[in-house]
Amino acid sequence: MQLVCPAGSLPALKAAVRQGADAVYVGFRDDTNARHFAGLNLDDKQLESGVAFAHQHNKHVYIAVNTYAQPEGWSRWQRAVDQAADLGVNALIAADLGVLAYATKHHPQLNLHLSVQGSATNAAALAFYQERYNIKRAVLPRVLSLAQVKHVASQSPVPIEVFAFGSLCIMAEGRCHLSSYLTGESPNLCGVCSPAKAVRWSNEDGELTSRLNEVLIDRYSEGESAGYPTLCKGRFMVNGQRFHALEEPTSLDTMDLIPELAKIGVSAVKIEGRQRSPAYVEQVTRVWRAALDSHRQAPEQYKVEPIWRQTLAGLSEGSQTTLGAYHRAWQ
């Protein structure tokens, strides 16, 4: 299984390559990708030198142009695809049919990976993208259980990549407008969820409160640890009860599942977190490289080393991890 790691900056890209990522994925500095955050992503020069650095080390670079193009900005998406081809990246990660069609037509040599934002959760959807746009790989949404991943992978006309570690979207990617409902900006159209500019922290009556476009997402009493107000991770009132009505602030960690993912035939595991620091990318890549190597060398003896777990636990949101939907028995 390939290890695909995130980079929101040139130092992060280099860190990932040095620590043994097989591929690094990046984005342009605009709303053509799903991590369109202030100060994040690589400019043209950094991209050139990043691709050169990775290729010198025989590693791949994927570039995400994975938001849905707005009609008036179409030329930006077009340019992003052209630039990706010019840069000589190893794959373009996209979701919008318009973008996929443009890439297929104008850059037939460019490998296309279906982004998780494409929301393909079954073999028929994957067949559609493969037949029409000749995608070479697809990233599955994090809503599928392991049994479902296995089923989809067994029927899929293309190799499958799954999320292995990082923040967890509880909603099917590409199918969530909660952020634009509150703030006007969504992952699909703007490449952001719960944008930082809409966040306001304040101290109200001795409690720390987080607001998104003035909507109260959570309040914390002294000593409680506070997280970024991603709106699905707030505490809300349902039937008179206050709780994390949608999602607990936890992270995905599937290190325990490496043997099963390998058996299923998953081709690549993806680390989430282009918005994270180079130091984060470095540590997560190192640990995951060690785990994958350990499994490859002796699949039967594979076990998660305590030191890996300790390293990752310190990096996780809410310091808690979960197997996400993978461990569910549901249909």
Add this chain to the structure above:
Amino acid sequence: MKLSLGPVLFFWDRDILMQFYADMAEQPLDIIYMGETVCSKRRSLSLDDWLGLARDMQQQSQAQVVLSGLTLVEAASELSSLKRMCGNGEFLVEANDMSAVHYLSQQNVPFVGGPALNIYNGQTLAEFIKCGMTRWSPPVECSAQIISAALKQLDELGVARPEVEVFAYGHLPLAYSARCFTARSENRPKDDCDLCCIKYEEGIPLLSQEGQALFTINGIQTMSAEINNLLADFPSLQAAGTDIARLSPRAQGMSEIITAWDSVRQGHLPPLAVQGCNGYWHGRPGMVSVEEVGLC
């Protein structure tokens, strides 16, 4: 402008559904969508029951009947049922997942692109039209401006426009998840949900800790708390090139809602303001209520 009745997004039992559609058959509707789009565990009607109901409706009403497909398609059983729906041979199908687009395009049959398909621009519209899409119901977060601009782009590509159907009234379907939030609110695992969403005819309100209504929990679907209501925006709906206004079923008062819309499309003046939200239509956060000024 035509009026359509969207698929019922909530879980109602069989008798309630039957009564609801009997009432709807009498209404001035041009199009009626039927089928389960949210959760395949909701089986008060099977696919065969829906087909039977669709045939009855076709007899009783002038409206075009369309079958709406499931949105989040994961299990093999869901996929095979969807495949069967797409091959029904009688009724137009609304695709809400790319799997449905795959089946429908393979069969070369025209279809409706539902609001759960991510179609935001003219280039993408052209791709779906190539696959057989003849009617486009844009994602609910699209503004009038995005819709108009996408259609203009399509014109520039020399591709004929599809019919345009805007989600004009009802709780907005905003998100889909692997998790069932209704089951979660009752401390039940999703695998053992006991179909508890049947108790909530219009979902469960989710409020902020300050009591602000934010969302509506409807099984694996999260909807807006507010009713998205574009009746006061009727002139701009027309101006944006909308052919069809979609009214999404509510548990109570649907006939009155349809009457109000019918009256405006017959030429009566729209109300100056309505309760609910319309932010998305105006390019603002969806929850916002924007009052049109200076239309007269």
